[in-house]
Structure formats: C-alpha cells, structure tokens
Amino acid sequence: METTGARRSLPWLLMAWGVTRLLLLLFVFKVYVFPGPDVTSDVSVIYHGWYEVLRTGTFPLDDVTWQYPPAAALPILAPGLLPFLDYASAFFVLAFLADLVALSLLVYAGRRPNRRLSGAWVWVAGVPLLGPTVYARYDVMVTAVAVAALLAGSRRPRLMGALAGFAAMLKVWPALLLLGVRTRGAWMSAVATMAGLAALFTLAMPGAFAFLTFQRDRGTEVESLGALVFHVARHYGWDGQVLLNYGSVEFLGPWVNIVSTAALALTGMTFGWLLLWRLVATRFEAHTAADAAFVGVLMFTVTSRVISPQYMVWLVGIAAVCLCFRATLMGLPAGLVLAACFVTVLEFPLYFGNVVASDPLGITLLVVRNGLLVLAAVVAARRLWRSTVPKPVPAELPDQAAGAGRAKETSASS
Secondary structure, three states: OHHHHHHHHHHHHHHHHHHHHHHHHHHHOOOOOOOOOOOOHHHHHHHHHHHHHHOOOOOOOOOOOOOOOHHHHHHHHHHHHOOOOOHHHHHHHHHHHHHHHHHHHHHHHHOOOOEOOHHHHHHHHHHHHOHHHHHHOOHHHHHHHHHHHHHHOOOOHHHHHHHHHHHHHHOOHHHHHHOOOOOHHHHHHHHHHHHHHHHHHHHHOOOOOOHHHHHHOOOEEOOOOOHHHHHHHHHHOOOOEEEEEOOEEEEEOOOHHHHHHHHHHHHHHHHHHHHHHHHHOOOOOOOHHHHHHHHHHHHHHHHOOOOOOOHHHHHHHHHHHHOOEOOOOOHHHHHHHHHHHHHHHHHHHHOHHHHHHOOHHHHHHHHHHHHHHHHHHHHHHHHHHHHHOOOOOOOOOHHHHHHHHHHHHHHHHO
16 A cells, blocks of 8 residues: 555656756746846856866865865866856756756655655755755755765665765765764775775865865854854944855854854764764664764754855755655654755845845844754754663662562562
8 A cells, every 4th residue: 555655646746846846947047037146156157167277187276165075076077078058057957967866766765665755755845945056056966976875875885885985075064974874884985985086186186175274264154053143243233244255155253253163162062972872872773874864964054154055955865865764753853954945045045135134034034944953953863862872771779679689588488
C-alpha cells in the first residue's frame, strides 16, 4: 500500500517540480521581473569577473569578495562548457541541472525499502520558497553534491567520504556531513580527496588559499543573528554604518568587532557541543548521519556572522535527505526551516531595503526568520541527543542499597 501511494504521488511531485522550476527560470532569465534588487547581478558581474581571472590560471588574489575554497573555481568555470550561451545564461542552466540531479537522487532514495518521498517533497517545496536567488548562486550545485554524499553514506561509505571531501573543497560547510559517520573508510576517503585537491590547486594555480584571510576579516552581515543588536541600536543613537563590505552588506562601526567575535565564540561553543555529542553517542542508525549533518549545519548557520539567503539551500537539501528516512526525528525542524525559507524571500530580495534601513518591518522579518532557525536548531539538537545518547543509570543511594540488601536476606531466610 505504501509503495502504491508513493507511485501515485510521484507524478504530482514531478509536476510540482516542473512548474516551480519553470517559474524560477522565467525569473532569472528576466522574462518576468522578480520584485526587489536584481539577484542575478552576482552571476553576470561578480561570477563572470572571477571567470575571466580564473581562466588565466590564477585565483582572484586582489578581490576580497573571493572567499571560497579552491575547488569553487570549478562551478565558476563550468559555464564555459556551454559556449553557445552567454555566461549568465549558461550558469542558470547548470544551476537548473544541479537542482534536477538533487531531485533525482532524492526520488531514487525515497522509493527504496523503509524510505519515503517526503524528502523529495521538501526539496520541491523548499527551493522555490527562496525565489530566484537559488539559481543565481552556486550553492545549489554544492548542495547537490552534499545530497549525493549523504545518500551514499549507508551503503558506500568511501564514496560518501570522497563526495563530502569534494563538496568541502567547493564550500567549507559540507565537512559537517561527516559528523555522524563512524566508518573509518569514509573519513580516510574524505581526507584523501581534500588533500589531493588542495595539492592540485596549490601547484596549478597561485592563491588557492587566499580566501582564508578574506574570511577572517569579515564583519557582521545585516541578516545575521548578531546583526539584530545593531538594527535595534540604530534606533537608540548607535552611529555606525551599513555598507557593502567583503561582498555583502555589513554593519561597520563601534562594537561590531565585539559582536563578530562573540559570534565566532558561539560557533566554537556549538562545535564543542557537537564534539561532546560525538564522544557520548552510542546509538547510530541509518538516518543518524543525515540527522547529525542537519544539526551541525543548522548550528553553523545560526551562529555565523553571515546568514545569506543562499545558505538556506544547504538546510533544505540536508533536511530533504533526513526526511527520506522514515525513522528520522527531524520532521519538525525541517518544517521550521521551510517556514524560515518563506520569510527569507520576504527579507531578501522583496523587502531588503527595509532590512538595510532597520525599519520595523525589516527588523520584524529578521527576528522571525532568525528565530525560526534558532528554534529549529534547538529542537533538532535536542532530538539528536535524546535519540543517540543513552540516559545515565541513576546510582543507588547508600541507604537504598542497604535496604535492598536486608530485603534480600529476609527473603532468603524465609
């Protein structure tokens, strides 16, 4: 009966994907203009500029907006494989294909025994909730690789490790996919892949790791959790500024360094919690790796100095993998992430001017979006802990132990 239901829902799933993705393509190709700032300019201006530099055999050493690991050069250069299209159009087509690959993997996984198509539905619904930004950033390509890695984990751990390592060299966050993996082969494969790619790019192209310095010098981006301090402070005389800095709109001025440092400290604390969980967890099931990755990426996103709209694509992809498993406990956190996606498209690009101005509407949207993410992270972390860490057995008090001993003696003598 469940298989029959899945077969019946599949045509609706594919139809929903087709309709929503057609709308996204119409928006990025500007057949219809999506309200708010032009989200495609990153591709036509920034990505294209990087492409022109990268094709000469070097990384953009003088561009502080280049803040990515060396393998990020691959998706930036990839539109060159479609020479019959201009750069931006080729990029949009490749983003669409990456979206299709992720869907195909989720559908295939969802039709296996003890799986379900709920994960594919999360992907179908979550991506368009973010608007055309999804196809105007290379994060959807990274997420497709991450989805492939997590789905390969239970049956082919070495492949999972290789894919996770490759994805981490595209954009650092997929290293968190290994949090819940206990197979040594997966870790060795990931390390070997990352080391091989690092060596290859270091030898072949100058400036492969210049991005580390650029990331270190970033400030507090206006959409982040810490930015709420300054959104409110602007109404009470804070004399800082909101400027385009390091490729994003950030707060600059008094106390910004302190808030940014606090965010880094909070990220360190969350990694400490994840390490503690990894040391004490003993119950690992087929879905645990995906659940742990979801919790890790949620925590990383919430505590980051930057919460750009494209970060939500990561969460949607991993949540989709979690919900492929019937036994997962991440249903509620995944729903909260989908709700946060809807609020995200409202704050960017629809009402981004209000966010930059720190007016009541902009602040409200950020409070709701970031609040949903914090709640999702807390609920997900609690469920992961309770499902994998055994409860400690309470030690008997001395009086209780003595009483139990006398009871046994009385029973034996009678």
